[in-house]
Amino acid sequence: MTDTEAERRAHAVARLKQQRDYYQHVVVFVLFNGFLIVIRVLTGAGFFWPVFPLGAWGVGLITHTWDTFSPNSPSERRIRREMDRMTSAGVPRRPPRFRPGRSFSWCAPLRKAPRGSRPRQAVRTGGTHPRARAVTTINMRLAAIAG
Structure with missing residues (x-):
């Protein structure tokens, strides 16, 4: 066989x-x-x-x-039709992957504090989104409680 x-x-x-x-x-x-x-x-x-x-x-x-x-399994005809539709619509061949270390858009302004400064505290880098400010505030309060 x-x-x-x-x-x-x-x-x-x-x-x-x-x-x-x-x-x-x-x-x-x-x-x-x-x-x-x-x-x-x-x-x-x-x-x-x-x-x-x-x-x-x-x-x-x-x-x-x-x-x-x-x-x-889909037929070869359906696979070809979907590939043609994706190409004509401008859809990328491969969807973007989530990359570790990259943040979501609403928390992009947050980053960890450099070593030697305040531990476990997010530092705001210029973002103005309300969620980013709220996360920063919560992180600062948690750092104050823990530290």
Whole structure:
């Protein structure tokens, strides 16, 4: 067996297991909710209360159906269309990454105090955003309590 044949076989086995689990889910859904409906009929209650578990569980069953029978990977045509859309819209090829050490825009004016100065205290470097001032104030109060 080649690697691609082994991969295809593993994928087929996984799909069959997923389908078996789905059909088990359908059987349990029908049996359990049928039992609830029988209880409702035997008790003779006026309001059809099994609608609540039927509806809630039905939503889960619908999502399980979608997960089981929808295509797992997008087609090559859809991939190409998305790539063309991204290029025409000016979307960068790779989204920007979060880089450690870079701050969010609202706290950019804050930086740590240089060594030898006041410990554990943020120093304001010219930002005027209210959140930056609030963070600086909180950091200064915490430093005063700790120091």
